[in-house]
Amino acid sequence: MKLMLGLLLNLALALLLVPFGNNPTASVSSGPVTFSKDIAPIFYQRCASCHRPGEIAPMSLLSYKDARPWAKAIREKVIDRTMPPWHADPSYGHFKNDRRLPQPEIDAIVAWVDQGAKEGNPKDLPPAPQFTEGWQIGKPDVVLTMPREFDVPATGVVDYQYIVVPTNFTEDRWVQAAEIRPGNRAVVHHVIAFLASPQAQFGGGRAGGAGLEARMESLAGTAPGEQPMIMPDGIGRLVKAGSRIVLQMHYTPNGTPQKDRTSIGIIFSKKPVQQAAAGGAALNAFFVIPPGADSHEVRSSFTFREDVHIRTLMPHMHLRGKDFLYRLVYPDGTSKIILSVPRYDFNWQTRYELAEPVAAPKGSRLECVAHFDNSAKNKANPDPTKQVRWGPQTWEEMMIGFVGFTRDRQNLLASPQAASN
Numbered sequence: 001m002k003l004m005l006g007l008l009l010n011l012a013l014a015l016l017l018v019p020f021g022n023n024p025t026a027s028v029s030s031g032p033v034t035f036s037k038d039i040a041p042i043f044y045q046r047c048a049s050c051h052r053p054g055e056i057a058p059m060s061l062l063s064y065k066d067a068r069p070w071a072k073a074i075r076e077k078v079i080d081r082t083m084p085p086w087h088a089d090p091s092y093g094h095f096k097n098d099r100r101l102p103q104p105e106i107d108a109i110v111a112w113v114d115q116g117a118k119e120g121n122p123k124d125l126p127p128a129p130q131f132t133e134g135w136q137i138g139k140p141d142v143v144l145t146m147p148r149e150f151d152v153p154a155t156g157v158v159d160y161q162y163i164v165v166p167t168n169f170t171e172d173r174w175v176q177a178a179e180i181r182p183g184n185r186a187v188v189h190h191v192i193a194f195l196a197s198p199q200a201q202f203g204g205g206r207a208g209g210a211g212l213e214a215r216m217e218s219l220a221g222t223a224p225g226e227q228p229m230i231m232p233d234g235i236g237r238l239v240k241a242g243s244r245i246v247l248q249m250h251y252t253p254n255g256t257p258q259k260d261r262t263s264i265g266i267i268f269s270k271k272p273v274q275q276a277a278a279g280g281a282a283l284n285a286f287f288v289i290p291p292g293a294d295s296h297e298v299r300s301s302f303t304f305r306e307d308v309h310i311r312t313l314m315p316h317m318h319l320r321g322k323d324f325l326y327r328l329v330y331p332d333g334t335s336k337i338i339l340s341v342p343r344y345d346f347n348w349q350t351r352y353e354l355a356e357p358v359a360a361p362k363g364s365r366l367e368c369v370a371h372f373d374n375s376a377k378n379k380a381n382p383d384p385t386k387q388v389r390w391g392p393q394t395w396e397e398m399m400i401g402f403v404g405f406t407r408d409r410q411n412l413l414a415s416p417q418a419a420s421n
Helices: 036-046 064-079 102-113 416-420
Strands: 142-145 151-152 161-167 173-183 187-196 215-223 233-241 244-251 256-261 263-268 277-285 296-303 306-316 321-329 335-341 353-359 367-374 400-407
Touching: 036 064, 036 102, 064 102, 142 161, 151 244, 173 187, 173 215, 187 400, 215 233, 233 263, 256 353, 277 367, 306 321, 306 367, 335 353, 353 400, 367 400
Parallel strands: none
Antiparallel strands: 142 263, 151 256, 161 244, 173 233, 173 263, 187 215, 187 244, 277 296, 277 400, 296 367, 306 353, 306 400, 321 335, 321 367
16 A cells, blocks of 8 residues: 555444454354353454453453453344444455354354353363464564654644654565554554655654655554454565664544554564565545535546456545445456445454455456445534545545555566565
């Protein structure tokens, strides 16, 4: 990605069930359903990566004592499929990070609650999942931290800050995974980590980001609902020796003076890298949404200049975003929908990872169609009486269809330097 995500809403106090590891097997037997035997395996696999101490979820689900007070809320959320959060229409495409619970797991949770949410025999508990404290990607090979704390005022609007963090890499390194860890989640709204080459002239600070998105590639980001960047074996992001990381920081004052010192953890590729991760965006920055419009349409497109395989898709709008669709149009004029998000949710910035990469021959065009609800029916709408244009602030709007891909003809095994070409 070479464009900023824009401002994102503070994380709602809600259940955050996300996938982790292999799928557990769950079924409703004729006997009693208990936490220890039937539900803990689901929570450990589906929820624990976020629902544990120190993570973004509002409560832990690692123990019966933790989970029991939330039983009725969990039942409600899994029945209506509000949780786990997943907004893609299953009619189009298959995604390896699909967070939907299989029906047998939903049935098991419902039966557990309906039967009184009993603990059962603690001896039936499976082994608790093991995590690297503070990190979802596992233990980083290196952790890079802001040189100094940033003082966040109690009130007002804080302009985007651009903090330069040296890597001190003495040789080129391939990165397979990266995760941003806010130092103070109470005031860090979103962060994007950009790569600045050793030759790049960049001063940082408040105004240092002018034109940043056009000059630098992003390495990772964090926002409500966004997961860490983890690439499959054979694909990586090249960080040249002497590069610097530029953190685009969006701070949101919360009524009392705060401090933050954010870090980014990096895991280097352990296996040979054949292809460099690449990306682009279908965006439209020249729209005007009329006051009160409940379904204003905006379109954008992105043309591939070489044969590629599409691997990830990430729609981005702000509070008035209603729905978003990606259509791939081939050079011969045929087309197919590869992602449809009929109920876009600004609180969940999901990067949809295709289960099987989609081939896009040279000349193929990615067409995006989005609709915005600027009416009073939209409860999140800051002001339905105002005309809305493109802008980075939450009360403004964006229309971006991010796309991640690899180049078919690229083979870096013999010449890693080719990644920069």
